[in-house]
Amino acid sequence: MTDYDIIIKNGLVVTDTDQKDVDVAVKDGKIAAVEKKLDGGSATDVIDAKGMYVFPGGIDVHVHFQLPFSGTVSADDFENGTKAAACGGVTTVLDFAIQTKGESIMKAVEARRAEADPNVCVDYGLHAAITDWNEQTQAEIKEVIDYGIPTFKMFMIYKNEGWMADDGMLFQALEETAKHGGHIGVHAESVFVLDMLIERYAQEKEKWGAYGHALSRPCYTEEEAIIRAIKWAEVTGGQLYIVHMSTGEGADAVKAAREKGVRVFAETCPQYLLLDDEVFKGENGHLYATCPQIKKPHDSVRLWEGLKNGEVQIVATDTCTFNTEQKAAWNGDFTKIPFGMPGVETMVPLMHTEGVGKHGLSLSQLVALVSTNPAKLFGMYPEKGALEVGSDADIVVFDPKKKVTIKAENLQTNCDWSPFEDWKLEGYPATTISRGKVVAEDGKFVGEMGHGRFLKRKPYGKL
Ligand code: URP
Ligand code: ZN
Ligand code: ZN
Numbered sequence: 001m002t003d004y005d006i007i008i009k010n011g012l013v014v015t016d017t018d019q020k021d022v023d024v025a026v027k028d029g030k031i032a033a034v035e036k037k038l039d040g041g042s043a044t045d046v047i048d049a050k051g052m053y054v055f056p057g058g059i060d061v062h063v064h065f066q067l068p069f070s071g072t073v074s075a076d077d078f079e080n081g082t083k084a085a086a087c088g089g090v091t092t093v094l095d096f097a098i099q100t101k102g103e104s105i106m107k108a109v110e111a112r113r114a115e116a117d118p119n120v121c122v123d124y125g126l127h128a129a130i131t132d133w134n135e136q137t138q139a140e141i142k143e144v145i146d147y148g149i150p151t152f153k154m155f156m157i158y159k160n161e162g163w164m165a166d167d168g169m170l171f172q173a174l175e176e177t178a179k180h181g182g183h184i185g186v187h188a189e190s191v192f193v194l195d196m197l198i199e200r201y202a203q204e205k206e207k208w209g210a211y212g213h214a215l216s217r218p219c220y221t222e223e224e225a226i227i228r229a230i231k232w233a234e235v236t237g238g239q240l241y242i243v244h245m246s247t248g249e250g251a252d253a254v255k256a257a258r259e260k261g262v263r264v265f266a267e268t269c270p271q272y273l274l275l276d277d278e279v280f281k282g283e284n285g286h287l288y289a290t291c292p293q294i295k296k297p298h299d300s301v302r303l304w305e306g307l308k309n310g311e312v313q314i315v316a317t318d319t320c321t322f323n324t325e326q327k328a329a330w331n332g333d334f335t336k337i338p339f340g341m342p343g344v345e346t347m348v349p350l351m352h353t354e355g356v357g358k359h360g361l362s363l364s365q366l367v368a369l370v371s372t373n374p375a376k377l378f379g380m381y382p383e384k385g386a387l388e389v390g391s392d393a394d395i396v397v398f399d400p401k402k403k404v405t406i407k408a409e410n411l412q413t414n415c416d417w418s419p420f421e422d423w424k425l426e427g428y429p430a431t432t433i434s435r436g437k438v439v440a441e442d443g444k445f446v447g448e449m450g451h452g453r454f455l456k457r458k459p460y461g462k463l
Helices: 078-087 105-116 135-147 167-180 191-202 211-215 219-236 248-259 270-274 277-281 297-309 324-330 347-358 363-377
Strands: 002-009 012-014 019-021 023-027 030-035 041-048 053-056 058-060 090-098 123-129 151-155 183-187 240-242 264-268 395-405 424-434 437-441
Touching: 002 030, 012 363, 023 041, 053 363, 058 347, 058 363, 078 090, 078 424, 078 437, 090 105, 090 424, 105 123, 105 135, 135 167, 151 167, 167 183, 167 219, 183 219, 191 211, 191 219, 211 277, 219 240, 219 248, 248 264, 248 297, 264 297, 270 297, 270 347, 297 363, 347 363, 347 395, 347 424
Parallel strands: 002 041, 012 053, 058 090, 090 123, 123 151, 151 183, 183 240, 240 264
Antiparallel strands: 002 023, 012 019, 023 030, 053 395, 395 424, 424 437
8 A cells, every 4th residue: 555645635636638536646745646536545644625626836937036126125035935925826936037237147047046045935946037148148048048947038128227138139039049949038118118208207207196107108118019029039930928918919919920920928917917007096006016017907808818718828926026115115206116016925816716707717727827838838847737647746725615805914925015905815725735745724834944946947848
């Protein structure tokens, strides 16, 4: 009789392709059996999942923990950010190592690993953000991919931060990554028009308040940049990934390009699906400033449609937590708001309540969007994003009946506000398992600091 570490009994196992009444057994951090009525084994820990779903662990491919930004540092560090992830059913996160101009990419990777490795509580990987293009950077691309980082990010804005990549850099990076199985993620906004509009609205900042942030970043600034980046992917044959896509126009552009055979994929985030720019008119409108900013109701409608029909392949959060004290730095000037918000902890339950409950996603589509597609596209499948024998035992036992009202004070995040404060959830993770260890129960962290590992990912991710 096999001696397992954990057996999850009586649950409904949901993958991106099907749903089955099967039991799942875990041994030494891996899934050891997936069988109907598994009775040939014993385990120290038996979880009765009757009435619950058993999902592969959530994967959030876009977080910024302890990011120095806007004159401050994002408030969820690697320890607390990964604890928050675990509480919300996310067992893998991908953060960013941002190259400093004039220095190597690997230097940024090593520095970020030194911050993260001892502290992470679930598994994590890094994207490499390219801010400088020269012979050394070009030569490094293969090395970085071979090291286990096949995904890069380039910012089409953020001139003042020293992060911006121009079109020539983007073009060459797409060419080079295509040779070695990497892809380029882009933060797509039109920098020159954007900066001009920001300056224009800033002249009357008292009049506009936080809504100036929305007025200065109209949808066409994202649409134009997405179309431009797609053109460079088309002519170079490189693989492009649009991060935090916020517009319906962006979804149209991605759809049109994919129909032409361009290798482009897109991610959107709960804030773009569930909120609209009316939030900036409220008393605490400045809290919602993120980049790109939250758009119009028609954008949300189009993005939901894109998720349902496969035109948008991934949901991630762009977690970049700034608390009310940090956000107060704006002091009435919308150009000074630190951009970003919490999100990793509420992604899975929000996508269940709103996506499955109200917007017509199937349970398998939910799993595809928050787990399997990210695992495949980002070179982690089938270790992650799957519930197969041999996969990492990253599992969420999800109670679809559990009612929770979102309150920042009850969440693990270091943020003292939530963009979804008082939203009613139907369904919440009951147990989160990371590589065979229970790390969260009923939204509370019960794991160990440092349990997480750095993931060396594979190249040529595709869906
Ligand atoms: O507002 C955001 N998203 N802050 C983090 C940096 C970025 O653009 O992803
Ligand atoms: Zn960005
Ligand atoms: Zn981001």
